[in-house]
Amino acid sequence: MKEDILVQISNKIKQKRRERNITIQELADRAGVSKGLVSQIENSRTVPSLMVLIDIVRGLDIDLNVFFKDLHTARSRQVVLIKRASEYEDFEKEDAKGFLYQRIFTQSIGKGTIDIVLLRLEPAAQRPIVVTQAYEYNYIISGQVSYRIGEEVINLEEGDSMLFDGRLPHTPTNAGQTIAEMLVIYFFESQDA
Numbered sequence: 001m002k003e004d005i006l007v008q009i010s011n012k013i014k015q016k017r018r019e020r021n022i023t024i025q026e027l028a029d030r031a032g033v034s035k036g037l038v039s040q041i042e043n044s045r046t047v048p049s050l051m052v053l054i055d056i057v058r059g060l061d062i063d064l065n066v067f068f069k070d071l072h073t074a075r076s077r078q079v080v081l082i083k084r085a086s087e088y089e090d091f092e093k094e095d096a097k098g099f100l101y102q103r104i105f106t107q108s109i110g111k112g113t114i115d116i117v118l119l120r121l122e123p124a125a126q127r128p129i130v131v132t133q134a135y136e137y138n139y140i141i142s143g144q145v146s147y148r149i150g151e152e153v154i155n156l157e158e159g160d161s162m163l164f165d166g167r168l169p170h171t172p173t174n175a176g177q178t179i180a181e182m183l184v185i186y187f188f189e190s191q192d193a
Contacts, residue, residue: 007044007106007115007188008071009053014042014091016060016067030059043093044115045132088118098125098174115186121145121174132166134186143180147172 017027024042028035033052040046041056048056057067088102100120107114115134121143129148138147139161147154147162149170156162164170166186174180 005071006047007113010042010044011089011091011103011106012067012071013038013056013060016062017042020060022060027056027059031055045130093127093130096125096127098122099127111189113188115188117184117186119172119182119184121172121180121182123174123177123179125174127171129169129171131169132186134166134188135163136166136170137161137163137185137187138172139183139185141181141183143174143178143182144176145172145180145182146175 017024022030024038025035028038031038031052032055037046037048037052038056041048041052054064057064060067083105088104091101091103093099093101098121100122102118104116104118106116138145138156140156140158142158144158145156147156147170149164150168154162155175172182
């Protein structure tokens with residue numbers, strides 16, 4: 001399964017859960033899995049087994065054919081993608097307070113997937129250290145960001161950028177007194193590469 005499809009599935013699970021006003025815990029209970037697993041799946045941090053995915057879709061009370069109907073493969077997409085600012089999708093990640101995410105778009109390119117996100121960090125923003133199954137490119141649009149990668153702390157300012165392996169434990173914090181804004185580009189490699 002392509003990473004692109006997995007990101008689409010993750011986004012769709014979160015979208016449908018919110019549309020139905022179901023909490024992560026309620027969905028986990030319905031699917032017979034842990035709250036943490038549902039959160040990780042929704043945030044593209046783990047790949048669910050087929051049976052877990054089916055249980056989650058059923059927990060959302062959605063017909064499987066309907067759920068998978070609108071997923072697109074790389075071949076079914078147009079070459080030029082345009083996404084208006086009004087179409088950016090707000091989303092949350094687990095245990096992140098003051099992290100305001102907007103997904104710009106996700107696209108398969110070659111044998112991998114690119115996921116482009118706008119991230120705003122409030123001055124008191126915090127989250128635990130995480131790992132992501134992707135390389136991450138971060139460009140600081142405004143503000144000051146202190147990035148912890150493993151044991152190292154890297155201070156970045158407006159105009160600075162960095163590329164790193166997201167499989168290393170990491171987390172950003174706002175090092176200033178105003179909202180820091182950054183462009184984050186995730187490069188997922190194909191599982192079969």
